[in-house]
Amino acid sequence: MTDATIGSLRVNGATLHYEVRGYGPLLLLIPGGTGGAASFDGVADDLAAEYTVATYDPRGMSRSTLDDPEAEQHVAEHADDAFRILELLSPGEPARVFGASSGAITTLHLLTAHPERVERAVAHEPPVVEVLPDAAEHRALLARVQQTLHTQGLMPAMAVFAAGLKEGGAPTEPKAQLQLPPRAAARAEQTMADLPYFVGRIVPSFMSYAPDIHRLETLSDRLVLACGQDSRGELPYRPAAALAERLGMELQQYPGGHTGLTTHPAEFGALLRAAFRS
Known part of the structure; x- marks a missing residue:
């Protein structure tokens, strides 16, 4: 890994941890789930050969702290955080933006709220279930996840959530524990530490978000929507x-599934570079 320049940025109600590496036009990478900036470790160095690559831990995750740990989370506020980073690192210049999962929802809102700051955006599997004809079923799933979280705890809630994400809602078998390298083990530990916040605060807010379709139609020439082949x-x-x-x-x-960024970093990064050149 190339050494990154580390910084912190005060925003409304939070302090963001961000990292910058490389040279060239700004490319902002917005993580999803509980991955944080570390989720881009597999692609950041390669992308930094062409771009100034910036990423960060979303508010409330990992090293980005909330002034009020109990504060409700909103897509618009997370998108404003991304905007503040763009203003800091690329003042007055449009940037390229990539977002994965919940970070892709942030990316969609950033594009519609501040199109003048986004030259091109790639959104990978944003779970904007409100655009689906069976959106009511997914609202019910989210309600079950929250009820299970509050009555039975984190891991039963995660099981309900994971089953709902799979085709047909089939439950998944638990994976065997592997001996991870120290860096990966630290990431896994941080992921577990962030899960209660993610499931309790991010999931219900982000998956109830309805994108501005008409606004996106006017901006579709600078938007790429991507999904995992698997x-x-x-x-x-x-x-x-x-x-x-x-x-x-x-x-x-894109290669892999929802987490193809992690499982197929080289191929994923190559497609990202192509998307931003086109």
């Missing part, structure tokens, strides 16, 4: 496919 039919794939159809654009296929 996640066809699963919940994170379906909303992106539906949104692409609504906007009349081709859905780009």
Whole structure:
């Protein structure tokens, strides 16, 4: 890993941890889930050969602290955080932006709220379930997840959530524990530490977000919607496919599934570079 310049940025109600590496036009990478800036470790160095690559821990995750740990979370505020980073690192200049999962929802809102600051945006599997014809079923899923979280705890809630994300809602078998290298083990530990906040605060807010379709239609020339080749039919794939159809654009296929960024970093990074050059 190339050494990154580390910084912190005060925003409304939080202090953001961010990292910058490389030279060239700014490319902001917005993580999803509980990954934080570390989720881009596999691609950041390669992208930094062409871009000034910036990423960060979203507010409340990992090293980005909230003034009020109990504060409700809102997509618009997370998108404003991304905007503040753009203003800091690329004042007055449009930037390229990539977001994954919940970070892709942040990316969609950033594009619609501040189109003058986004030259091109790639959103990978944003779970905007409100665009689906069966959105009511997914609202019910989110309600079950929250009820299970409050009555039975984190891991039962995660099981309900994971089953709902799979095609047909089939439960998944627990994976065997592997001996991880120290860096990966530290990331896994941080992921577990962030899960209660993610499931309790981020999931219900972000998955109830309805994108501004009409606004996105006017900006579709600078938006790329992408999905994992292996996640066809699963919940994170379906909303992106539906949104692409609504906007009349081709859905780009990326390697792997919802976490293809981690499982296929080289191929994923190559497709990202191509998307930002086109």
